[in-house]
Each structure stands twice: as structure tokens, then as C-alpha cells.
Amino acid sequence: MLKIRKQLVPFAYLSPTLILLSVLSLIPIATVFYYSLMDNVIITNVPPQFVGLSNYQEILSDQNFIQAFEHTIILALASVIAHFILGLAFAMLLNTKIIGPITKALFRVVYILPWVFTASIIAVLWRLLLNPNGVVNFVLSGIGVANAPIEWLASRQLALPSVIFINIWAGYPFYMVSFLAGLQGISDDLYEAGKIDGAGTVALFRYITLPMLRPIIVSLAMLDFIWTTHQFTLIWMTTGGGPVRASEVLSTFTYKLAFSSYEFSLASTTAMVILALSTVVAFFYVRNQRLANE
Amino acid sequence: MKHKTISLLLMVAMLLVVGGAALAQDSVTLEFSQWWEPELPEGSFRALMDEFEAQNPGITVELISGPYSTTRDQIVAGAATGTMADVVGLDGAWVSDFVKQGALASLTDMMSEAGYDGSELAAQIQLNGATYMIPVVNFVYPVFVNLDLMEAAGIENPPTTRDEFAAAAAALTNPDNNVYGWVLPLSTEQPNGIQNDVMSWVWATGGSMMADGQPNLVGNDEVSSAMEYIKSLWDAGVVAPGAFAMHEQDKVEEFTNGRVGMMVDSLAHINLIRERNPELNFAITALPAAEGYDGPRGLPYASWGIGVAENSEHKAEAWKLVEYLMSADVNSQLSSIAHAFPGNVNSTPDYVESDPLFAAAFEVFQTGTLANEFVGLPVAETLMREFEEPFQLYLDGDMTLDEFLTTAQDAWMAHFE
Numbered sequence: 271m272l273k274i275r276k277q278l279v280p281f282a283y284l285s286p287t288l289i290l291l292s293v294l295s296l297i298p299i300a301t302v303f304y305y306s307l308m309d310n311v312i313i314t315n316v317p318p319q320f321v322g323l324s325n326y327q328e329i330l331s332d333q334n335f336i337q338a339f340e341h342t343i344i345l346a347l348a349s350v351i352a353h354f355i356l357g358l359a360f361a362m363l364l365n366t367k368i369i370g371p372i373t374k375a376l377f378r379v380v381y382i383l384p385w386v387f388t389a390s391i392i393a394v395l396w397r398l399l400l401n402p403n404g405v406v407n408f409v410l411s412g413i414g415v416a417n418a419p420i421e422w423l424a425s426r427q428l429a430l431p432s433v434i435f436i437n438i439w440a441g442y443p444f445y446m447v448s449f450l451a452g453l454q455g456i457s458d459d460l461y462e463a464g465k466i467d468g469a470g471t472v473a474l475f476r477y478i479t480l481p482m483l484r485p486i487i488v489s490l491a492m493l494d495f496i497w498t499t500h501q502f503t504l505i506w507m508t509t510g511g512g513p514v515r516a517s518e519v520l521s522t523f524t525y526k527l528a529f530s531s532y533e534f535s536l537a538s539t540t541a542m543v544i545l546a547l548s549t550v551v552a553f554f555y556v557r558n559q560r561l562a563n564e
Numbered sequence: 565m566k567h568k569t570i571s572l573l574l575m576v577a578m579l580l581v582v583g584g585a586a587l588a589q590d591s592v593t594l595e596f597s598q599w600w601e602p603e604l605p606e607g608s609f610r611a612l613m614d615e616f617e618a619q620n621p622g623i624t625v626e627l628i629s630g631p632y633s634t635t636r637d638q639i640v641a642g643a644a645t646g647t648m649a650d651v652v653g654l655d656g657a658w659v660s661d662f663v664k665q666g667a668l669a670s671l672t673d674m675m676s677e678a679g680y681d682g683s684e685l686a687a688q689i690q691l692n693g694a695t696y697m698i699p700v701v702n703f704v705y706p707v708f709v710n711l712d713l714m715e716a717a718g719i720e721n722p723p724t725t726r727d728e729f730a731a732a733a734a735a736l737t738n739p740d741n742n743v744y745g746w747v748l749p750l751s752t753e754q755p756n757g758i759q760n761d762v763m764s765w766v767w768a769t770g771g772s773m774m775a776d777g778q779p780n781l782v783g784n785d786e787v788s789s790a791m792e793y794i795k796s797l798w799d800a801g802v803v804a805p806g807a808f809a810m811h812e813q814d815k816v817e818e819f820t821n822g823r824v825g826m827m828v829d830s831l832a833h834i835n836l837i838r839e840r841n842p843e844l845n846f847a848i849t850a851l852p853a854a855e856g857y858d859g860p861r862g863l864p865y866a867s868w869g870i871g872v873a874e875n876s877e878h879k880a881e882a883w884k885l886v887e888y889l890m891s892a893d894v895n896s897q898l899s900s901i902a903h904a905f906p907g908n909v910n911s912t913p914d915y916v917e918s919d920p921l922f923a924a925a926f927e928v929f930q931t932g933t934l935a936n937e938f939v940g941l942p943v944a945e946t947l948m949r950e951f952e953e954p955f956q957l958y959l960d961g962d963m964t965l966d967e968f969l970t971t972a973q974d975a976w977m978a979h980f981e
Contacts, residue, residue, distance in 0.1 A: 312644040402805040424809035510753025513808035
């Protein structure tokens with residue numbers, strides 16, 4: 271009896287976390303998975319019916335879903351790459367010894383501003399800036415680059431690139447702050463040793479800075495990829511996935527299925543596909559973290 | 565003595581507890597979810613509720629207010645989980661879906677139980693022979709015309725026919741000054757531009773997009789001619805740029821800033837336009853009809869509708885609130901503060917006599933007929949979106965008229981089978 275009690279003690283300590291995890295994650299995920307295997311769920315009087323994997327078949331053969339999936343991957347990859355380049359560049363700029371502390375503090379505030387705004391504020395801001403009568407077109411026509419108003423968010427060719435640009439603008443400060451913390455943790459001794467060995471600026475960056483930042487880079491890239499695949503507000507409030515699905519991503523596709531067409535089974539199915547995609551990336555993230563700890 | 569005092573105190577306490585419990589049992593709190601309160605002058609809607617509470621002791625109204633889209637999402641979620649507010653603000657486009665899932669109670673039954681005479685209601689939204697929504701107030705969508713721009717372009721009178729409208733739009737358009745004749749919001753996020761700004765041209769000429777309760781887009785002369793007409797305006801370059809990402813509020817903003825000469829818009833925005841640009845000189849006129857048409861003009865409209873949740877435990881009290889809002893006096897007050905047309909035929913909003921713009925709008929309202937065929941249709945928002953996508957391709961020249969209408973018809977039919 272005492273032995274059993276002793277064995278249960280660790281679980282008792284874990285129970286608050288286990289209960290929270292179940293309520294906030296496991297039960298919702300299990301419910302959505304259940305819905306994805308059924309038809310006529312939630313918004314219907316007809317009793318739910320088990321349909322197996324047919325919702326998955328329907329979704330995976332839907333051209334609109336495939337298009338949204340491609341757009342999501344393009345958005346996520348482009349954002350991760352651009353966030354990395356911009357975040358690292360700004361972090362190195364702020365870490366340099368050439369600039370004085372007051373100027374550095376000022377630039378830190380300016381560079382981090384996009385991270386301070388919520389997604390809906392960013393969407394409204396960029397809708398105004400990219401409006402055919404907005405500041406961007408005004409500047410472009412002022413310097414003679416554009417003769418007619420450019421329809422950044424209303425053109426099928428430009429909607430997705432515009433949304434990607436906005437997402438990049440909104441997300442780079444997180445990389446910048448993380449890289450800055452990482453750069454400040456690299457010992458100056460390493461750079462001095464490198465210089466003594468005759469390494470130039472590029473070699474120092476390649477053989478000291480990048481390897482030292484590697485754990486942060488990998489973690490950030492994976493987290494950013496997962497976050498971007500879930501991005502909804504920014505896209506919904508700027509283009510709504512249009513025009514003609516030109517900027518449709520999985521999150522807007524799912525929202526329309528659920529809240530416009532009331533197809534909650536199919537919406538749950540796409541949610542499970544997004545979860546699967548995120549889980550693959552999360553698996554590599556966890557593995558990377560474990561290797562880093564070892 | 566001491567014991568007596570304690571016993572007395574205990575008795576008083578017990579009476580208070582029992583009495584309080586009895587009072588609590590008699591008192592009912594009605595949840596009323598709607599998007600109206602934020603759109604009305606501050607405190608005005610709450611004041612109406614306070615008046616209702618004063619008239620109905622024991623009933624308290626808790627207003628759950630939010631923007632239109634948030635309210636819709638809340639109602640969808642509430643309907644799914646059986647936690648819908650007792651009384652809900654409804655858009656006609658939502659009714660069919662909520663009825664299909666059994667989330668709305670039949671108002672017909674409540675009316676008969678309460679012995680209510682429905683003859684003074686201007687409209688009732690019915691499905692399968694029962695009423696599920698009553699339009700409390702209505703907002704019609706006439707054409708707003710910028711009179712200063714019209715005068716500068718040498719146009720004396722607002723257009724009444726399609727040809728006159730096209731000529732006026734062309735005369736008003738001056739891309740060098742960033743001024744355009746017409747504005748057409750076709751954002752995918754809010755596809756109601758299809759209802760208000762596109763299909764309204766069909767209804768204005770007495771046309772219909774339906775036949776025998778089924779979609780009728782292909783081979784429909786009224787629909788074809790309206791779409792061809794809009795395409796001709798698009799090709800003429802008289803439509804303000806950015807249409808495919810434009811929301812209704814952007815449309816109003818363009819007109820308010822004097823960058824657009826004409827727009828189809830809700831009367832609800834008159835005060836907003838006046839507040840934003842007091843100098844703007846504008847008028848209201850009916851939507852132009854096709855040449856030679858002299859029948860009644862169909863006027864697109866949107867309603868603040870009301871319904872009662874099936875899951876409500878206080879349906880009788882909920883009906884009292886509906887009845888109160890639909891009474892002639894209260895409906896007059898509400899339509900006056902909302903600058904809308906009343907849902908009670910015996911109500912008269914005060915602005916009709918005091919404001920010449922509203923007087924003109926009232927005339928348009930009285931000479932036309934309310935037309936919104938999306939009300940009561942299943943997944944109405946999806947239908948608008950499914951029409952909008954091929955329509956954008958048609959406007960861009962990537963689809964022919966036949967291809968566009970066939971694509972839209974096929975997509976719509978999937979929801980009617």
C-alpha cells in the first residue's frame with residue numbers, strides 16, 4: 271500500500287499540469303479529431319455520422335485547399351528567411367561598438383516598434399499605407415517610380431507578396447531581440463583569438479558568430495515557421511484571402527469553412543492537417559532542444 | 565430577554581433570506597446579444613432597456629454588445645454549444661442557417677401564446693411557414709451623390725437611369741485629381757458588396773436572381789444585363805481603384821473625402837459622413853434602373869432583426885422584450901436614434917420631418933420596394949463570396965459572362981440540393 275502511495279506521489283505533484291494540459295490541449299485536440307471523422311457536427315440538427323477518412327480525402331483533393339497549403343508554405347518560408355536576415359542584421363547593428371549607447375537605445379526602440387503592435391493594428395496600419403491613395407503610392411509616384419496607383423492588396427499578383435511583406439515587418443523584431451541577447455553572450459575572447467589567427471570580418475562571422483548563434487537560429491526558425499502557418503488576423507484583415515483566393519492560406523480557408531459555410535467537419539479536418547504540419551516541425555524543435563541540452 | 569432578542573434577530577434574518585430567495589426566483593435576467601448598442605449614440609440603447617425594466621419589474625436586460633462580425637461569431641458559437649443569449653440581434657442572411665440547426669425559436673408560436681397582433685409589423689422573416697426574425701429597423705441602400713463634384717462636372721440632376729449614371733460617372737472621373745465616378749467594394753473578407761452594390765442593380769430594375777426558390781443566374785436577362793453594365797463601368801475606368809480589397813467602410817471613406825462622386829450606401833452612414841466631413845454637399849437618390857423600366861425600384865436593405873434563442877429558459881420574458889421594441893412608440897424612438905426606417909408600420913421617426921436628406925430618403929423608400937434576395941437563403945455569406953470570385957475574374961477579363969454566371973450558378977446549386 272505504502273509502495274503504491276509512494277509511486278503515486280510524483281503524479282500528484284504533476285496533476286495540476288496534467289489537468290491543465292488535458293483541458294487546454296488534449297481534450298480540444300481529441301474533439302477536433304473526432305469532428306474530422308464525422309459529418310453533420312455542431313451546426314446541424316441531423317445526428318452526426320461517422321464517415322472515417324472521407325473528410326480527409328475530400329479536403330486533400332480540393333484544389334482550393336492545395337492552393338491555400340502552397341500559399342501557407344510560401345508565406346512561412348519567406349517569412350522565416352527574411353526574419354532571419356533582417357533580425358540578424360539589425361541585431362549586429364545594435365551590438366556594434368561604433369554606435370554610442372544613447373543612439374543604440376533609440377534605434378532599439380524604433381526597431382522593436384512593429385513587435386509592440388497587435389496584429390489587428392498592424393493590419394489597419396498597412397491597409398492605410400498600401401491603399402491606392404496611401405502613403406506608399408504617394409511616395410512612389412513622387413519619386414517617379416509609379417505613374418498610376420498600385421493596387422497592392424487588391425491585385426491578384428501583388429496580394430500574397432504584400433501580405434508576406436507585412437508579416438515580415440511585423441515579426442523581425444522578435445528575431446532581432448533574441449539574436450541581440452545571443453550576440454551579447456559571445457565572449458570577446460573568441461573574436462580576439464580569431465583576429466590573432468588572421469581571420470577577417472567575414473570569417474569571424476562565419477566561424478564564430480553563426481556557430482555560436484546556431485541553437486537560437488534553429489529554435490527561432492522552427493517556432494516562427496509554426497507561428498506563421500497559424501497566422502490569421504493579419505491576412506484576414508488585409509486581404510481576407512483574396513482577391514480570388516490569391517492570398518488564401520490555411521487559416522483563412524479554415525475560418526471560411528467554419529464560420530461562413532458552417533462546414534465544421536471539413537474545418538476540423540483542415541485544422542488537423544495544420545496540426546500535423548506543426549507537429550512535424552515541433553518534433554524537430556524538441557529534438558534540437560534535447561541535443562542542445564546534451 | 566437576551567434569548568428573546570437573539571430569537572427575534574434569527575427570525576428577521578430567516579425572513580430576509582427566504583424573502584430574498586423568493587425575490588431572486590421571481591427575477592429574470594435576459595441576455596440580449598446584438599451589435600446595435602455600439603452603433604447608436606452612447607447610452608441611448610441602454611436607456612430604452614432601462615425603460616423596459618421599469619415597465620416590467622422582475623426582468624433585467626443584460627446587453628452583450630460588440631461589433632457586427634464579433635456578434636455573428638458569438639451567436640454561431642452560442643448556437644453550437646446551446647448557450648445563445650435569450651434574445652439575439654439577427655441579420656436576415658443568418659436566419660436560414662440558425663433555423664436549420666434549430667437554434668432559433670418560432671416567434672409565430674410566441675405571438676399566438678401572447679395573443680399578439682402581427683399586423684403592425686412591417687415584415688417578418690419566415691421559413692417553413694413560421695416567423696424566426698422580425699426586422700426591428702431597416703436601413704435602405706440608395707445612391708449617395710456628391711453635389712459639388714456633379715456641379716463641377718456640369719451635371720445638373722442626379723442620374724435616374726443606367727445610361728445617365730454611366731455618363732455622370734464618366735464626367736466625374738478625373739484620375740489626375742484622383743477622383744472617380746463610382747466606388748465598388750468587393751473585399752473577400754466582407755462580401756456584402758455583392759448584395760448591396762452589385763445585385764442591387766438587378767433588383768432596382770425589378771429583376772431577380774432566383775426562380776422558384778432556386779438560383780437563376782444563367783440565362784437570366786436581368787442578371788446578365790446588370791453584370792454587363794457593371795463591367796462596362798469597370799472597363800471605362802470610372803470605378804475607384806482598389807475595389808478587390810475594399811470594405812464597406814473604405815467605400816464610405818472615399819465618398820466622405822470627396823474622391824468618389826457616387827456610391828450605393830446605407831442611410832445609416834449619413835451622420836457618420838456629416839461628422840467626418842461637415843462641408844460635404846451631398847444628396848440621395850434611388851438606384852438607377854435600366855432604360856425604359858418604369859416599375860417600382862427594388863431597394864436593397866439591411867435590417868437589425870431580432871429573434872429568440874430556442875435554448876432560452878425565459879421565452880415569455882424574451883417575447884415581452886421583442887414586443888416592447890416593436891411597439892409603435894419605442895420603435896419610433898429606436899428608428900429615430902438609429903436613423904433607420906421603422907419595423908412597425910405605425911411608427912414615424914422624427915428625422916423625416918426635421919432633416920431634408922432623410923425626407924428625400926423616405927420618399928425613395930416609399931416609392932420603391934424593399935429587395936434583398938439573400939435574406940433567408942442558406943449560407944448567404946458563402947453565396948456572396950462564391951459569386952464574387954468569378955465576378956472579379958469577369959471584371960478582370962479572365963472569364964466571359966457565361967463562364968462567370970455558370971461558375972457562380974454551379975457553386976450556388978451545391979447549397980440548394
